Amino acid sequence: MLAVLRTPLGLSAAALLLLVLALAVLAPIVWGAQATAVDTDAIQQGPSGAHLLGTDALGRDLLARTLVATRLSIGLALLAMLIGVAVGTVLGTAPTVLPRRTGRLVVAVVNIAVAFPGLLLALFFAVVFGVGTTGAVLAIGFATAPGFARVAQTLSASVAGRDYVAAARIAGVGRLRVLVRHVLPNIAEPLVVNATIGAGAALLSFAGLSFLGIGVQAPSYDWGRLLGDGLNRIYTNPAAALGPGVAVVLAGLAFNLCGETIAAALGQRTPLRRLLSRRPTPAPAATGEPEPAGAVLRVEQLSVRFPTAAGWAEPVRGVTFTLGAGEAVGVVGESGSGKSLTALAAARLIERPGVVVADRLEFAGRPLLSTPERELRTLLGTSLAMVFQDPATSFNPTRRIGRQLAEVAQEHQGLGRRGAFTRAIERLAQVRVPAPAKRAHQYPHEFSGGMRQRAMIGMGLMGTPRLIIADEPTTALDVTVQRQVLRLLDQVRRDTAAAVLLISHDIAVVAQTCDRVLVMYAGRIVEDLPAAGLTERARHPYTRALLAVVPDLAADRDQPLGVIAGRPPEPTALPVGCAFAPRCGFATERCRAADPVLASADDGHRVACWHPVTDGTAGGITRRGAAPVSRRREYADE
Structure with a gap:
């Protein structure tokens, strides 16, 4: 928090807020008598040395009245905001406490109220509660409640579905106690930020009601009432309206800046604490079972499920593999096979x-x-690196490349702003970005596609990655840049001994780049084999089909390109047996009745197929515009 206060935003917010609060406390004591003193010899005078903003119809000093009005204006605005926060929090968190149907009714009421402009609601409630200070406070409070309720509603819904909340409910904790103990403490910080910012809006709304004559009534006065009185003399004494108008703007600005400062402090709390310590944070020590020798990633029977209208969809099911240090494993398959989800x-x-x-x-x-x-x-922040398919959407377009890379070092390694930026330049140089010091100050749109991909790899190297996951890293690049990026990934792997999980549609690229290939179809690994013998040793019909459709410069150009007949099944409509059976030229009744398991075929080779291919043919290949060209082999059920 102290570091945030040293910034221009934090310093300005603190200074303005302290000034406003000091005036609210001290102004009635210092200038109270002057603000109420009637001087019939100085009625409606303009600005002068004795009265900087002039005087009103009773000769009272307008500057003193503006300063004294700070207490009532700020106090009533904060009171109205407290009412809005209280009512909004109750309405926003009610769906987590009430029965489902009642909660939906509350949500519907909030959604309808949010659709109306706040000032319109304030005017409506002002009519309901009546003219005067009490009515205006209630009107502003209830008018701001729907917007605050929407925020609380969204935040509480995001927390209510977490595991620790479900565990508390299973343990028999009541709904109200779950709300107080588990939900509210986890959404308090953003609620405080929104309440602070909302105080400025409440101040403006309250001044508006007083300006219209339905807020504070004589003999009391606030900035809105003074502004309304001064507007009647705008042509003879503009300062009479300028004073309270400036006061409203400055006070509203103070609350808004305060809210922004709190948000910045909360958002940067962890990195700032590490920045002040100036010491790198060590990675957590491993607990539980010891790490197998050389293993970086161990996956056994992994499944990913999503709820749908038709039930649970399982686009990844029963995936098992191990990735060793310094090993490059490629994952290939058609779109929707579960590669990226894995x-x-x-x-x-x-x-x-x-x-x-x-x-x-x-x-x-x-x-x-x-x-x-x-x-x-x-x-994960220091040992796992992700290289996405489209780095244009992975970089923040409003921030410079160097700062985005430096954020990793500031967040996870405790480096200062300058040290982290220097490290970012070093990493850009490591991934062969030309003129890295200059490029670090540029925005993502100033980089070419290949350079953005290099910068994305450089971001992964800001830590000490033990695993690099590259999800289609060369899809949007031309073949020359594609080769450069793949060489760079291979060089990084050799220099850092990091494991690489390369996801690609191009089985030829994977065969040339990786040590091992995992072939996925319909959410399962159907074959796992060494990349060196991919062409000769592939035994699953789907793997053979993928190899057969790769364009070859020596192919007959008069023949249509090869395609795999049919399309992969939907995750919600998987067949009973082998998922590839409807597209396979070798499928038998056994394939349609039972799903084969991924079993060892020979040393370092696993395949999930009842009838693995041994003669190099590819089942399911069709030439566009022609009949299927694959041969069907009949097998007797064992």
């Missing part, structure tokens, strides 16, 4: 309502599913 699950990036289930899912010896996210944050 990688996202390994990186703990599957968001609700998705559910990840696995017998074992470990990264660097740490169980990813049972370890709290806060404990894994540093480990």
